[in-house]
Amino acid sequence: MVLFSHTKTLIGASVLIGLAAASAPDGKPTKGPSCRYLPGDAKWPSIKEWNHLNKTVGGRLSKTVSIADVCYEPTYNAEKCAAVSAGWAFTDTHVRDPASFTNPIYQNRTDPFQTSRPTSLGHLPVYNIDVRSARDVAAGIKFAQKNNIRLTIKNTGHDFLGKSAGAGALNLWTHNLKSLSILDYKSKHYRGKAIRMGAGVQGFEAFSLAAQNGLRVTGGSCPSVGLAGGYTQGGGHGVLNNKYGLSADQVLEWEVVLADGRHVVATPTNQHKDLYWALSGGGPGTFGVVLSMTTKAHPDGIVSVVSFTFTDAGISRDDFWSTLTAFHAGLNTIHGAGGQAIVTIANGNTFILNGVTFPDRDESHVRQQIAPWLAFLDSKGVTYTPTFTTYPSYFEFYQALFGPLPNGLFPSAQLSVSRLVLPEVIEKNNTALTNALRKVGESGPFFLALSSLGLPKHTGPANAVPENFRRAETLWVTTLPWDFSIPREEMEAWGEDLLNRVLPIMEEVTPGAGGYGNEGNARQVDWKEAFYGETYAELLRVKRKYDRENLFYAVTGVGSEGWGVGGDGRMCRA
Numbered sequence: 126m127v128l129f130s131h132t133k134t135l136i137g138a139s140v141l142i143g144l145a146a147a148s149a150p151d152g153k154p155t156k157g158p159s160c161r162y163l164p165g166d167a168k169w170p171s172i173k174e175w176n177h178l179n180k181t182v183g184g185r186l187s188k189t190v191s192i193a194d195v196c197y198e199p200t201y202n203a204e205k206c207a208a209v210s211a212g213w214a215f216t217d218t219h220v221r222d223p224a225s226f227t228n229p230i231y232q233n234r235t236d237p238f239q240t241s242r243p244t245s246l247g248h249l250p251v252y253n254i255d256v257r258s259a260r261d262v263a264a265g266i267k268f269a270q271k272n273n274i275r276l277t278i279k280n281t282g283h284d285f286l287g288k289s290a291g292a293g294a295l296n297l298w299t300h301n302l303k304s305l306s307i308l309d310y311k312s313k314h315y316r317g318k319a320i321r322m323g324a325g326v327q328g329f330e331a332f333s334l335a336a337q338n339g340l341r342v343t344g345g346s347c348p349s350v351g352l353a354g355g356y357t358q359g360g361g362h363g364v365l366n367n368k369y370g371l372s373a374d375q376v377l378e379w380e381v382v383l384a385d386g387r388h389v390v391a392t393p394t395n396q397h398k399d400l401y402w403a404l405s406g407g408g409p410g411t412f413g414v415v416l417s418m419t420t421k422a423h424p425d426g427i428v429s430v431v432s433f434t435f436t437d438a439g440i441s442r443d444d445f446w447s448t449l450t451a452f453h454a455g456l457n458t459i460h461g462a463g464g465q466a467i468v469t470i471a472n473g474n475t476f477i478l479n480g481v482t483f484p485d486r487d488e489s490h491v492r493q494q495i496a497p498w499l500a501f502l503d504s505k506g507v508t509y510t511p512t513f514t515t516y517p518s519y520f521e522f523y524q525a526l527f528g529p530l531p532n533g534l535f536p537s538a539q540l541s542v543s544r545l546v547l548p549e550v551i552e553k554n555n556t557a558l559t560n561a562l563r564k565v566g567e568s569g570p571f572f573l574a575l576s577s578l579g580l581p582k583h584t585g586p587a588n589a590v591p592e593n594f595r596r597a598e599t600l601w602v603t604t605l606p607w608d609f610s611i612p613r614e615e616m617e618a619w620g621e622d623l624l625n626r627v628l629p630i631m632e633e634v635t636p637g638a639g640g641y642g643n644e645g646n647a648r649q650v651d652w653k654e655a656f657y658g659e660t661y662a663e664l665l666r667v668k669r670k671y672d673r674e675n676l677f678y679a680v681t682g683v684g685s686e687g688w689g690v691g692g693d694g695r696m697c698r699a
């Protein structure tokens with residue numbers, strides 16, 4: 126499947142794949158053998174021990190079989206292989222399997238496109254518990270600790286950095302924690318409607334129930350992302366963030382199983398308020414296993430949006446890119462008027478205005494707010510046909526913009542780097558910002574994706590969202606869609622280019638701003654500063670308090686510097 130139109134080989138790029146950073150051992154492991162066991166090791170649990178675990182979790186333990194197995198003899202099945210291959214780059218293929226995930230680096234040649242049957246599981250876990258209760262989670266934790274094996278948590282497997290992957294792991298699969306209910310919630314900080322969702326609830330399920338009750342909840346642009354999993358724990362931005370704040374800002378309670386097996390609820394005011402703080406924006410897969418999340422639900426209403434696409438046809442390259450400078454210049458005004466923007470620039474010559482969205486405002490408001498930028502486009506001779514639409518509800522808007530449900534539009538097999546753009550960059554260095562994006566957009570198979578932020582002042586309980594995330598005007602994510610139809614070495618070289626050339630270009634024009642951990646890069650050296658900013662030291666304190674043995678590991682997660690992961694996936698104390 127060809128996901129983009131042009132590619133080239135980078136000569137001499139050094140490729141170091143599947144190796145997580147293992148710098149200073151700040152994670153302070155306190156005891157136990159220094160490396161996790163892998164299958165084949167003398168101390169790997171016996172079949173009898175696995176069978177016992179299976180009984181403990183009600184027969185819901187499964188041994189991983191790669192979903193790509195149907196593409197290789199002796200298990201080859203032409204029809205199934207065609208289906209799995211066609212869907213490989215998309216989320217749905219991986220969501221319904223306990224182990225499968227979308228990150229192509231950690232898949233490590235276990236995809237359906239190899240010339241012969243893969244000889245290993247790559248970084249897939251070895252066993253999975255289809256978790257249905259706190260008891261299941263506690264049993265998995267206990268087994269992993271007792272047997273010194275790696276533990277992973279997988280919800281949808283969407284994570285771009287591969288945080289839900291783990292070679293040799295026992296995996297807690299949370300997808301079937303699907304409870305969902307609307308509540309009248311009262312606390313010191315909030316009185317109003319709320320929605321409580323199991324950790325396996327995906328965006329489209331929560332949006333649908335909210336809509337049936339005249340409500341809306343925040344979420345991202347991928348309808349199948351797990352809201353209580355990586356999305357909200359990592360911060361969670363989306364089209365409603367200009368009105369309500371990030372998804373992490375909406376959280377009222379987290380229900381969690383801790384590394385010591387305790388089943389607790391963390392709120393902004395109870396004895397686990399530090400855990401509440403850390404889970405709300407401090408990064409996923411690190412502090413405990415979330416069973417459910419309770420979050421604010423807001424009254425629904427109309428949503429109006431303008432969308433269109435234009436190219437550089439008939440205009441100069443300079444004029445094409447000047448439209449971006451003008452767009453950035455107007456963002457602050459759009460935010461002030463209650464709008465949020467999503468833009469994609471493809472092939473360095475196609476400007477896709479996915480939407481400038483105004484919740485609770487009508488079409489005339491949208492026309493008025495976008496008029497200055499449209500006048501600029503006219504002055505440059507750009508050809509475009511804007512579509513203005515007002516939807517009666519957020520859910521109808523969402524389906525139109527990001528559907529079809531449940532999977533949405535976007536492929537998830539991609540690598541990314543991201544940078545926040547603080548207001549002063551647009552005020553003082555707007556042309557340089559465009560030049561940097563142009564340099565990236567014109568130099569490879571990259572997509573440039575803008576999600577504007579312009580968050581309202583945060584008045585709720587404190588959480589771990591870094592200050593720069595709050596202040597930023599926008600987030601720019603550069604993505605490298607993974608093309609499985611070209612040699613893997615070429616894609617790996619592009620991955621190097623993304624990390625070693627593209628990221629520095631973006632860093633230079635956004636000094637000190639950092640990026641977004643959910644849409645960053647697993648091999649980013651300065652991940653602590655970039656993804657957590659000033660919150661890291663406190664996050665590490667909370668991590669040590671609740672996970673003393675550093676059981677929960679996610680690449681670039683808090684405390685992950687306490688572990689190093691080798692190319693074979695073996696995890697050893699750093």
Ligand SMILES: Cc1cc2nc3c(=O)[nH]c(=O)nc-3n(C[C@H](O)[C@H](O)[C@H](O)COP(=O)(O)OP(=O)(O)OC[C@H]3O[C@@H](n4cnc5c(N)ncnc54)[C@H](O)[C@@H]3O)c2cc1C
Nearest residue numbers: 280281282283284288345346347351354355362409410415
């Ligand atoms: C197509 C696409 C579009 C996206 N759009 C947006 C967007 O608009 N805005 C945005 O903010 N992000 C967006 N993202 C990024 C998304 O937020 C992350 O990929 C996120 O990590 C997904 O979380 P998940 O639980 O669904 O995925 P998983 O890969 O299953 O999990 C991600 C991480 O969360 C941990 N985790 C999962 N469940 C639990 C649990 N119950 N308890 C503890 N840890 C858990 C995992 O261990 C892993 O570390 C997008 C991703 C994709 C693929």
